[in-house]
Amino acid sequence: SSEPASVFSEGWLKRVYEEKPVKEVRSRFPPEPNGFLHIGHCKAIAVNFGFAKYHKGVCFLRYDDTNPAKEEEIYFTSILDVIKWLGFEPYQVTYSSDHFDRLYELAEKLIRKDGAYVCHCSREEVNRQRGGPDNRGPRYACEHRTRPIDESIAEFRAMRDGKYKPGEAYLRMKQSLTDPNEGNPQMWDLPAYRVVEKNHHHRTGDKWRIYPTYDFTHCLCDAFEEISHSMCTTEFQQSRVSYDWLLEQLDMKTPKSEEKGPMQREYGRLNVNGTILSKRRIQMLVEGTTVEKKTAEGDVDKKVIMPSVRGWDDPRLYTLVALRRRGIPAQALRKFVEELGVTDALTEIQTPRLESSIRKHLERTVPRQMLVLDPVKVVIEDMTAKDELDLTVPYDPKGSIPGERVVHLGKEVYIDRSDFREEDSPEYFRLAPNKPVGLYNVPFPIRATSFLKDENGKIIEIKAIRAPPEEKAKTYIHWVDVSTAIPVTARQYHSLFKTDSPNTLDWKNGGWADDLNPDSEVIFPNAVIEKGLKDLLKDHSLHPKGSSDDLVRFQALRVAYFCVDVVDSTDDKIVLNQIVSLREDKAK
Ligand code: ATP
Ligand code: MG
Numbered sequence: 001s002s003e004p005a006s007v008f009s010e011g012w013l014k015r016v017y018e019e020k021p022v023k024e025v026r027s028r029f030p031p032e033p034n035g036f037l038h039i040g041h042c043k044a045i046a047v048n049f050g051f052a053k054y055h056k057g058v059c060f061l062r063y064d065d066t067n068p069a070k071e072e073e074i075y076f077t078s079i080l081d082v083i084k085w086l087g088f089e090p091y092q093v094t095y096s097s098d099h100f101d102r103l104y105e106l107a108e109k110l111i112r113k114d115g116a117y118v119c120h121c122s123r124e125e126v127n128r129q130r131g132g133p134d135n136r137g138p139r140y141a142c143e144h145r146t147r148p149i150d151e152s153i154a155e156f157r158a159m160r161d162g163k164y165k166p167g168e169a170y171l172r173m174k175q176s177l178t179d180p181n182e183g184n185p186q187m188w189d190l191p192a193y194r195v196v197e198k199n200h201h202h203r204t205g206d207k208w209r210i211y212p213t214y215d216f217t218h219c220l221c222d223a224f225e226e227i228s229h230s231m232c233t234t235e236f237q238q239s240r241v242s243y244d245w246l247l248e249q250l251d252m253k254t255p256k257s258e259e260k261g262p263m264q265r266e267y268g269r270l271n272v273n274g275t276i277l278s279k280r281r282i283q284m285l286v287e288g289t290t291v292e293k294k295t296a297e298g299d300v301d302k303k304v305i306m307p308s309v310r311g312w313d314d315p316r317l318y319t320l321v322a323l324r325r326r327g328i329p330a331q332a333l334r335k336f337v338e339e340l341g342v343t344d345a346l347t348e349i350q351t352p353r354l355e356s357s358i359r360k361h362l363e364r365t366v367p368r369q370m371l372v373l374d375p376v377k378v379v380i381e382d383m384t385a386k387d388e389l390d391l392t393v394p395y396d397p398k399g400s401i402p403g404e405r406v407v408h409l410g411k412e413v414y415i416d417r418s419d420f421r422e423e424d425s426p427e428y429f430r431l432a433p434n435k436p437v438g439l440y441n442v443p444f445p446i447r448a449t450s451f452l453k454d455e456n457g458k459i460i461e462i463k464a465i466r467a468p469p470e471e472k473a474k475t476y477i478h479w480v481d482v483s484t485a486i487p488v489t490a491r492q493y494h495s496l497f498k499t500d501s502p503n504t505l506d507w508k509n510g511g512w513a514d515d516l517n518p519d520s521e522v523i524f525p526n527a528v529i530e531k532g533l534k535d536l537l538k539d540h541s542l543h544p545k546g547s548s549d550d551l552v553r554f555q556a557l558r559v560a561y562f563c564v565d566v567v568d569s570t571d572d573k574i575v576l577n578q579i580v581s582l583r584e585d586k587a588k
């Protein structure tokens, strides 16, 4: 066909399709609704939804809600939102809990086929049966493994009916625990059902006291939904055998064949270093934490660590809600993840690699604006009202982005404090007394003549005059007209940690807090932007709803790429988030 080559049309994903070349591809993305998705999940989304889309098939979003203690409504909503934001539409939204009745029936069926038994051993005892702490010792069965089938059925019902507390009874699959030749721990009689203490479920209420495990649930739900290709990450490689085993026991898959039933295949995870992705660790940043340490005298030393980010969507994090709020375009993120490729090998990247890819995308796609972060006023004293100009300026001097805006030039302009020096020197080319400097798009340079300071010695005003146009400026600086300026708050972001391998910090005893970068967020409360921002905002909502990617993004000349923050902006005060710097951020 004429389609360009993609990660789906060649390589690993092509082979996965060819192993089971069905007419209708059916895939699924099965998150546990126990947290916000992160950039790693973007790969899982791109692989599963993308694969189905490429083959004109369908992809389910299946919430794997088998752990009622950890699930919250907000995660369900947020997961669906970011999938849509990434440009995918689930064929159907399903829940493992939709199938609890059917799963229970199949568990009884499995017991009847002598494929499962109720076991009352302690966790420690089960570990010993499975060869001890390193799984290397001899393995053996407990007395429960050979109990009569009817007894297991009765005990399983007793589990269901509340006779047992957590840990007092499990349903275990009767796999190959006692086969000395079976080296795969996933085949050593895994639990299928457990009694759960905090058992109120958001969808099934108080109906169940027992919940199925991942190993029991996942393959069966895949089969119920007639999934053809079930792709997951390589930690599940060893689980493929138990996945097939259970389906075969229940006649839902042809043994040693991909003819009938779902096919599991495993791809390598995407790990992003230079940040943290673990839920527990992000939670410590979001909520703060208290660390307790025993002193030499035996006292307990309490160290309180305050929250260090604004929430799960703080633009410094790499959750998908954070990347979205920061202004990373969904399309660019997806493309980035696809271009990293999909194989069974782990992909490890550092955050600057993502930023560089996003920067390239923005360069070609967003308009330019002039934004002054730390403004100081320049009065061009020889300008009168009739010298004022309305300059028509293209959104992109290179012409990649269509359109133009009107930039007003009056007698007073703001420039950035860092673009002025009280004393000139030969190697300095921005504004200084008697040195001509260019203002972007203005047909003449200006020359500073004097300046005023407040009582603290801070410069509050610079006086300047126009220089003749033939006097060539060595440098152009950005500026904003005072009379039409829009005040904004700009937030710039840098790494959260001083180290670029924060996962190696001391996460147990709170040592990580000493490595937090105090300048990871720099706020400019008095920034000003050209009135053109209003034109950009006109066709957009300040607070796009749901899954929309309708953010206002621009390149602030000589500053960075920014977007309008959808959480904190109001009609009276716009808040800007830095998306990425213009160049790789070396300073930490
Ligand atoms: P984590 O292991 O990071 O805690 P999780 O178990 O919370 O992830 P799930 O909700 O189970 O995540 O994830 C849904 C799907 O996303 C799974 O198929 C899982 O393999 C995949 N996934 C999770 N993390 C990554 C990653 N870093 N790269 C690629 N896929 C991932
Ligand atoms: Mg998981």
Ligand code: MG
Pocket: none
């Ligand atoms: Mg997990």
